[in-house]
Amino acid sequence: MVAFIDTRLPIHIEQGSEGGAGYKTDIWVGASGKESRNIRWSRSRGTWNIAYGIHRRDDLATIKSLHHAAAGAALGFRFKDWSDYEIGAAGTPQQIATGDGATTKFQAVKIYTAGASSRARPITRLVDGTVSVFKDGVEVSSGVSVDVDTGVVTFTTAPAADVVIGLVAEFDVPVRFSDDSLPINVRTANLESIPDIELIEIKEELEDLS
Incomplete structure (x- = not known):
C-alpha cells in the first residue's frame, strides 16, 4: 500500500x-x-x-x-x-547551500532567522511548476533537476567551491x-x-x- x-x-x-x-x-x-x-x-x-x-x-x-x-x-x-x-521570493532566491566542488545533491530548506539565531527547516513536497534553482544569484535552466517529493536538488556537475546555491519555490x-x-x-x-x-x-x- x-x-x-x-x-x-x-x-x-x-x-x-x-x-x-x-x-x-x-x-x-x-x-x-x-x-x-x-x-x-x-x-x-x-x-x-x-x-x-x-x-x-x-x-x-x-x-x-x-x-x-x-x-x-x-x-x-x-x-x-x-x-x-514559500522559500525565497520572485527574483530573491534563498540560499540553501554552498558548493564544495564535489557535492551534487542538496536538500531544499527554509531558513528562519531572528537576531543571531537561525534554524533550517528541511522541506519536502515542493509544488511542481513553482521551483527555480540559482547559482550565485543566476537562475539555472539546465544541468539540474529537482525531485518535488523529496525536495532534493541534483546537479549534473557539482557546483564549484563557494558557489551559493539558491532556491525559489512553493511547498x-x-x-x-x-x-x-x-x-x-x-x-x-x-x-x-x-x-x-x-x-x-x-x-x-x-x-x-x-
Whole structure:
C-alpha cells in the first residue's frame, strides 16, 4: 500500500484552518525558579484544525472521501499552510547551500532567522511548476533537476567551491489525519458537522546526501 496520496484539500478549506508549527521542549524548574531547557525535536511538527474551513455539505463529502481513501490516520497527503508556504521570493532566491566542488545533491530548506539565531527547516513536497534553482544569484535552466517529493536538488556537475546555491519555490506540508475516526454530528437528514478535524505534520525521512 502507498504511504502517501499526492493530493491536496480545496483551497477554501485550507485557508480556513487554524494551527501552525510546534516544537517539543523539556523544561525543568529548580527551587530557585531558574530553568533548564532541553530541545527534544530538532525539526518542528505542525498541527492544524481544518474544521473551521468547512462551510458546505460538499466540503464534508470531500473530507469523508479523503478520510476513507487515507484509511484514517494511515496515509499522508499534501496540505498548504497558507501562513508559510514559500522559500525565497520572485527574483530573491534563498540560499540553501554552498558548493564544495564535489557535492551534487542538496536538500531544499527554509531558513528562519531572528537576531543571531537561525534554524533550517528541511522541506519536502515542493509544488511542481513553482521551483527555480540559482547559482550565485543566476537562475539555472539546465544541468539540474529537482525531485518535488523529496525536495532534493541534483546537479549534473557539482557546483564549484563557494558557489551559493539558491532556491525559489512553493511547498506543501505532508500531513495525516490525527485520528482513525471521523466523528460526524448529524443534526438532520441534510445537516451534518464535524467539530474538530486535526491534521498532524509527517516528519518525512530525508534522503541521505552524504
